[in-house]
Amino acid sequence: MALSHLAASASRSSSLLKPLSSALSLRRSISGDNSPLTVETSVPFTSHQCEAPSRSVETNPKELLTFFRDMALMRRMEIAADSLYKAKLIRGFCHLYDGQEAVAVGMEAAITKKDCIITAYRDHCTFVSRGGTLLEVFAELMGRQAGCSKGKGGSMHFYKKDSNFYGGHGIVGAQVPLGCGLAFAQKYSKDETVTFALYGDGAANQGQLFEALNISALWDLPAILVCENNHYGMGTAEWRAAKSPAYYKRGDYVPGLKVDGMDALAVKQACKFAKEHALKNGPIILEMDTYRYHGHSMSDPGSSYRTRDEISGVRQERDPIERIRKLILSHDLATEKELKDVEKEVRKEVDDAIAQAKESPMPEPSELFTNVYAKGLGVESFGADRKEVRATLP
Amino acid sequence: MLAIARQRMLGQSFKKILPAVSVLRSYSSAAKQITVREALNSALDEEMSADPKVFLMGEEVGEYQGAYKITKGLLEKYGPERVLDTPITEAGFTGIGVGAAYYGLKPVVEFMTFNFSMQAIDHIINSAAKSNYMSAGQISVPIVFRGPNGAAAGVGAQHSQCYAAWYASCPGLKVLSPYNSEDARGLLKAAIRDPDPVVFLENELLYGESFPVSDEVLDSSFCLPIGKAKIEREGKDVTITAFSKMVGYALKAAEMLERDGIYAEVINLRSIRPLDRSTINTSVRKTNRLITVEEGFPQHGVGAEICASVVEESFSYLDAPVERIAGADVPMPYAANLERMAVPQVEDIVRAAKRACYRSVPLAATA
Numbered sequence: 001m002a003l004s005h006l007a008a009s010a011s012r013s014s015s016l017l018k019p020l021s022s023a024l025s026l027r028r029s030i031s032g033d034n035s036p037l038t039v040e041t042s043v044p045f046t047s048h049q050c051e052a053p054s055r056s057v058e059t060n061p062k063e064l065l066t067f068f069r070d071m072a073l074m075r076r077m078e079i080a081a082d083s084l085y086k087a088k089l090i091r092g093f094c095h096l097y098d099g100q101e102a103v104a105v106g107m108e109a110a111i112t113k114k115d116c117i118i119t120a121y122r123d124h125c126t127f128v129s130r131g132g133t134l135l136e137v138f139a140e141l142m143g144r145q146a147g148c149s150k151g152k153g154g155s156m157h158f159y160k161k162d163s164n165f166y167g168g169h170g171i172v173g174a175q176v177p178l179g180c181g182l183a184f185a186q187k188y189s190k191d192e193t194v195t196f197a198l199y200g201d202g203a204a205n206q207g208q209l210f211e212a213l214n215i216s217a218l219w220d221l222p223a224i225l226v227c228e229n230n231h232y233g234m235g236t237a238e239w240r241a242a243k244s245p246a247y248y249k250r251g252d253y254v255p256g257l258k259v260d261g262m263d264a265l266a267v268k269q270a271c272k273f274a275k276e277h278a279l280k281n282g283p284i285i286l287e288m289d290t291y292r293y294h295g296h297s298m299s300d301p302g303s304s305y306r307t308r309d310e311i312s313g314v315r316q317e318r319d320p321i322e323r324i325r326k327l328i329l330s331h332d333l334a335t336e337k338e339l340k341d342v343e344k345e346v347r348k349e350v351d352d353a354i355a356q357a358k359e360s361p362m363p364e365p366s367e368l369f370t371n372v373y374a375k376g377l378g379v380e381s382f383g384a385d386r387k388e389v390r391a392t393l394p
Numbered sequence: 395m396l397a398i399a400r401q402r403m404l405g406q407s408f409k410k411i412l413p414a415v416s417v418l419r420s421y422s423s424a425a426k427q428i429t430v431r432e433a434l435n436s437a438l439d440e441e442m443s444a445d446p447k448v449f450l451m452g453e454e455v456g457e458y459q460g461a462y463k464i465t466k467g468l469l470e471k472y473g474p475e476r477v478l479d480t481p482i483t484e485a486g487f488t489g490i491g492v493g494a495a496y497y498g499l500k501p502v503v504e505f506m507t508f509n510f511s512m513q514a515i516d517h518i519i520n521s522a523a524k525s526n527y528m529s530a531g532q533i534s535v536p537i538v539f540r541g542p543n544g545a546a547a548g549v550g551a552q553h554s555q556c557y558a559a560w561y562a563s564c565p566g567l568k569v570l571s572p573y574n575s576e577d578a579r580g581l582l583k584a585a586i587r588d589p590d591p592v593v594f595l596e597n598e599l600l601y602g603e604s605f606p607v608s609d610e611v612l613d614s615s616f617c618l619p620i621g622k623a624k625i626e627r628e629g630k631d632v633t634i635t636a637f638s639k640m641v642g643y644a645l646k647a648a649e650m651l652e653r654d655g656i657y658a659e660v661i662n663l664r665s666i667r668p669l670d671r672s673t674i675n676t677s678v679r680k681t682n683r684l685i686t687v688e689e690g691f692p693q694h695g696v697g698a699e700i701c702a703s704v705v706e707e708s709f710s711y712l713d714a715p716v717e718r719i720a721g722a723d724v725p726m727p728y729a730a731n732l733e734r735m736a737v738p739q740v741e742d743i744v745r746a747a748k749r750a751c752y753r754s755v756p757l758a759a760t761a
Contacts, residue, residue, distance in 0.1 A: 116497070118493075149528060149529050149530045149532070150530035151530075152527060152528060152530050153528045153529060153530065157528040157529065159528075159529040159532045159533055160532075161529075161532045161533060166493075166496050166533065167525075167528075167529065167533070168528075168529075169521070170520070171516055171520050171521075174489060174516060174517065174520065174521055176489070177485065177486050177487075177488070177489020177490050177492075177493065177517070178489050178490075178492055178493035178496065178517075178521055179493060180486075180489070180490050180493060181489060181490035181491060181492055181493020181494040181495070181496065181497070182493045182494070182496060182497050183493075184490055184493065184494050184499075185493070185494040185496075185497030185498065185499045186497065188449070188475065188499060189497075189499075207485065208483075208485040208486050208489060210486075211481070211483035211485055211486020211487070211489075212486045212489060212490060214481060214483065214486065215480065215481065215483070215486055215487060215490060218481070219478075370530075370531075371526050371527045371529075371530050371531045372526070372527055372565050372566055373526065373566065373568070373589075373590045374526055374531070374534035374536075374589035374590050375588060375589050375590060377619075377620055377621050377668060379621055379668035380668075380671070381565070386706070387706075
């Protein structure tokens with residue numbers, strides 16, 4: 001497969017002898033330490049109405065190894081979801097994020113769980129980066145009780161309120177005003193935290209986005225609008241949908257930054273910059289230049305509006321996991337074998353979670369009628385034949 | 395001695411009864427009277443005072459004191475952080491309100507009229523109503539959407555629609571519609587305290603009307619239960635259901651019917667969703683006849699649901715076909731005479747009730 005080919009071609013025999021401590025670490029899972037490391041982003045940031053942050057990003061071995069592991073996990077998870085969908089264990093919609101992992105992990109590295117994230121329907125990896133488990137993901141996708149929404153939401157409706165992840169939204173663009181509302185509430189509560197509202201290049205043209213941005217700028221809300229520009233809104237290329245595909249500039253009076261979304265460190269730097277900005281000066285737009293390997297959803301092969309060369313080209317040149325792998329290897333933070341072992345571990349974790357999720361039962365029939373309201377007041381609800389099926393809402 | 399004392403006491407208590415009776419008949423100033431506007435304003439004030447998470451948002455709610463003056467004085471009292479004037483961007487500000495509710499605040503979003511809520515309806519239904527269900531209880535949405543609903547006077551087709559049926563069909567929403575000042579206070583307070591999204595349908599023409607209120611109603615802890623209708627007038631011959639302005643019309647119709655020996659039971663729905671099917675059916679089982687009254691469009695309306703519910707639950711108790719009085723099945727015209735024909739009038743309710751009681755043949759042929 002493309003990935004292993006890349007790994008082989010990128011391998012350089014690590015001729016330096018490893019010190020004893022790291023040789024011992026071969027028997028434990030690699031974790032790295034916190035010793036500071038500075039890395040340059042792939043490309044400089046382009047800014048609009050503000051000064052771009054520096055290209056030099058502070059990181060450390062532990063962070064890089066965590067990036068690698070987390071992105072490898074997400075990649076494997078999405079590929080496994082693809083198989084499950086084709087096996088008809090997942091129904092309806094399934095929008096996969098593979099290729100865009102760097103946005104999720106880079107963002108998480110710059111913020112805390114008290115900051116809020118809200119996104120659209122391509123939400124599996126964002127959920128995981130906010131602390132969701134693989135079991136919750138696969139069980140939800142298969143509509144089982146162990147799912148994060150107890151099987152009642154589905155692929156597009158993952159939530160994790162205790163780590164301020166507010167979903168998971170199916171209506172294109174709706175999540176942006178909602179995210180600005182979260183930012184409003186954070187400011188109202190004086191929490192000194194921010195909200196990242198993610199949307200795609202397709203959603204970037206939505207009117208409600210500009211309505212929300214106007215209000216956010218007027219009221220100085222700590223809202224960060226993040227356009228995950230994967231260059232295609234379903235089957236429509238950005239240049240066919242937007243007169244101005246420079247999404248980071250679309251805020252007009254709102255500053256913006258264009259970021260290489262395939263570079264987790266650039267994402268981290270931009271999000272850190274954006275958080276500081278938003279807390280002091282109100283809204284800012286981040287445009288993440290990213291790419292999805294899959295089509296829009298599982299019913300879209302993704303190759304009728306893009307060439308296979310384009311897709312494989314991005315995989316070769318810009319894959320986010322390979323970037324981090326090269327970084328780790330070139331700084332001798334781990335060996336190739338160790339990284340391969342991580343990938344094997346991650347694969348096993350995913351397989352175990354799927355097996356466990358398959359064991360989880362479908363929801364009880366009574367669950368049809370739960371959670372309609374937070375406070376049901378004892379009112380009656382009805383099934384298809386109300387003389388047959390009625391329930392009292394708690 | 396005792397007998398004289400008792401007589402004196404009775405005399406005094408009779409005097410106490412008299413003013414109360416005269417209030418009911420002629421709205422004298424003995425008991426307190428407040429307008430629906432004052433009722434809503436005081437409810438908002440008290441709930442904002444009691445809970446710092448409650449805030450108001452909408453066009454002209456702040457500096458303008460409210461397009462219909464419902465939010466008068468609140469900006470001055472609570473400041474611009476809690477009373478927010480929005481730009482004319484319903485989709486945007488409603489989404490922001492819902493997002494704030496996700497986080498745990500308690501927004502009260504005003505639509506200048508519910509006609510404009512159509513610009514934001516995706517957020518009301520998809521972002522607010524369904525979230526608790528889709529998240530299996532993680533994300534509850536304690537928001538209130540309020541504003542004038544239905545016909546005003548001479549405002550034309552785009553400003554006169556009633557949205558009760560649309561919103562009340564949606565699981566996950568609660569839909570309330572007050573008639574008098576007691577309703578306005580009690581239901582709005584209940585709506586703000588409720589953890590679910592509530593659509594609160596007011597009526598512009600009722601804002602200026604005064605109604606008597608007891609001390610209990612004026613107390614800041616006063617609250618009405620959601621999902622319970624009120625029997626405004628008891629009767630035995632025919633049940634008339636109504637909400638909002640039509641309750642007043644139904645009560646007038648009941649007075650007229652009484653002169654012809656027909657005693658109508660008038661039910662003020664108060665809550666469109668959840669619908670108090672129990673009160674309605676109990677009443678119909680007593681009277682055996684039903685007239686539903688609403689201002690909105692007849693097809694798929696609130697009355698249609700009530701009629702279906704009664705036919706399903708109380709069929710064997712019906713002595714006459716169920717009847718619906720609703721707005722005309724046309725966009726609202728401007729000309730005064732046509733507008734009058736487009737909304738129910740008291741005589742329409744009276745005629746339908748008589749039909750139900752005498753089974754007289756109606757004028758319009760059934761197609």
